[in-house]
Amino acid sequence: MDVVVPPRAPLPADTPNLVTPRGLALLRAELAELEALHTKKQRASLSSHESARELAIVDGQLALLRTRLESAEEVAPPDPRASEVLFGSTATLRFHDEGRDGAALEVTIVGVDEAGCTAGSVSFLSPIAIALLGTRAGDRVLLAAAGRERQMDVLSVTQSQH
Secondary structure, rough: OOOOOOOOOOOOOOOOOEOOOOHHHHHHHHHHHHEEEEEEEEHHHHHHHHHHHHHHHHHHHHHHHHHHHHHEEEEEOOOOOOOOOOOOOOEEEEEEEEEEEEEEEEEEEEOEEEEEEEOEEOOOHHHHHHHHHEEEEEOOOEEEEEOEEEEEEEEEEOOOOO
C-alpha cells in the first residue's frame, strides 16, 4: 500500500521552528483534530482496505505534526511599544511599481505553519519578512524576490498580541 503524506512547510536545517502563541494554539488544535480523526479511521480500518489506507495517511500526518510541535519555540508577542518590525509584528506597506503607488498591504510575520492561515500572514523565512525585519515606519525597503526588485515603504508597525 503506497501512501503519500504531504510534507509540512519546510524549515531549513538549523532553523528554529518559531511560533506565535496563536500559531502554537493552532498546531495543538490541529493535533487534537487529527487524533480524533485517527481514532475514527482506526475503528473503520478494521472493515475496509480504503479506511486502512486513510488511517496510514492520518498516521503520517500525525507523525509530522508531532515532530513539528516538539520543535516549536514559542516567541512571546513583541512589546507593544516596540517600533521596529519583529516576529509577530504587523506592518502596513505600500509597494512602488514603475512610478505608480500601489495600494496599502498589511503583513504579519509568523511561523511557517501559521503563514497563510489568515490573509496577510507571512512566514518569517519569506523574502518579504526577511526584508522587513528590523525596519520601522517611514523606512523604504528593497524587496528582491522572484527575479525582480520592488521598493516598498513601511507605513506603520503594530505589535500583535495574539
